[in-house]
Amino acid sequence: MALAERVPFQCLSAAEAAALIRAEADLTLFDVRDLQSYQQEHLDGAMHLSEDRVPLWIGRLPKEAPVLVYCYHGNSSKTFAQMFSDFRFARVYSVDGGYRPLASALAAPAAEEAPSDVVSPGLAAFLADWQYPSGELNARGAHGLTPLMRAARQGERALVQELLALGVDLHARNDDGNTALWLACVSRDAGLVQDLIEAGIALDNRNDAGSTALMYTASSDRPQLLELLLAAGADPQVRNFDDLRAVELAASKACLKLLRHTAD
Structure with missing residues (x-):
């Protein structure tokens, strides 16, 4: 049986991502920066995600669950978002600009x-x-x-x-x-x-x-x-x-x- 075509992930601006966080109660939020940066500061509710733990979350989350990924500047988050998209998650988002603009948008x-x-x-x-x-x-x-x-x-x-x-x-x-x-x-x-x-x-x-x-x-x-x-x-x-x-x-x-x- 042929695999269903995956839905591409979307790139959001910091303002768009902040609005999504406020609107989606069931949103899963991932921080893919290094662990030291995550431990120093991260968004409320964000979970640290490294590449070796992606399969765990792919197996745990329902495919219809919205997933938002942020990193330092919006580059690595695209790689992680693509991983979820490859496994046919329906709503996957990467934050352009990364952590700081998103944190500022949420704190504004x-x-x-x-x-x-x-x-x-x-x-x-x-x-x-x-x-x-x-x-x-x-x-x-x-x-x-x-x-x-x-x-x-x-x-x-x-x-x-x-x-x-x-x-x-x-x-x-x-x-x-x-x-x-x-x-x-x-x-x-x-x-x-x-x-x-x-x-x-x-x-x-x-x-x-x-x-x-x-x-x-x-x-x-x-x-x-x-x-x-x-x-x-x-x-x-x-x-x-x-x-x-x-x-x-x-x-x-x-x-x-x-x-x-x-x-x-």
């Missing part, structure tokens, strides 16, 4: 589409200058930077405060895995860093190299910001993917002095 608050009369002239000009769509306060620009990240990187404290008041996504990560906190540390603006801390930004976010903002301030000789992060509760014992802590990355005596109690 109501401020994603801010009315023009809510945004100050200064913020409106800033969005236009950096070519962000008007009123889309969580849009991703060059290098995956949102308006909040860009304003933090430029040291635009007043704009950061306005964006925070408008409820933008505080935990979005750029293409390197950094949040606005790291970029505020790049700008060296202690007040701006404090604003983000008080807003509740994650202190120990690890980027794609496993590094935190605390490690950055230690390695780039920013003792004032290092002290500020330590006082806020940043963890000096976190290790990057080279198994190094902030104390082992300290670039100056001032930074080493602040971290000396963590050396043992």
Whole structure:
């Protein structure tokens, strides 16, 4: 008997995939990044999937069950989606752009589409200058930077405060895995860093190299910001993917002095 023709999998944008996740209660969601990345962060309800476990799931899931697969950038997920499609699963989806755009689409608050009369002239000009769509306060620009990240990187404290008041996504990560906190540390603006801390930004976010903002301030000789992060509760014992802590990355005596109690 001839096999039934398989139904090709579909590629979805991050926004389309987020809508599917919200709408489909029986959706099976797979994360096919490496296990370390999955353990660091993943979408709620997503299960880690490696190639050797695909046959297990193919035998377990009903063929009519919707399956959504995401990876880093939308390439590996197509390979996994094809595997399910080859076994005649009827509704298989791969997420274009991968994990970060999808996470941002799911986390985007109501401020994603801010009315023009809510945004100050200064913020409106800033969005236009950096070519962000008007009123889309969580849009991703060059290098995956949102308006909040860009304003933090430029040291635009007043704009950061306005964006925070408008409820933008505080935990979005750029293409390197950094949040606005790291970029505020790049700008060296202690007040701006404090604003983000008080807003509740994650202190120990690890980027794609496993590094935190605390490690950055230690390695780039920013003792004032290092002290500020330590006082806020940043963890000096976190290790990057080279198994190094902030104390082992300290670039100056001032930074080493602040971290000396963590050396043992």
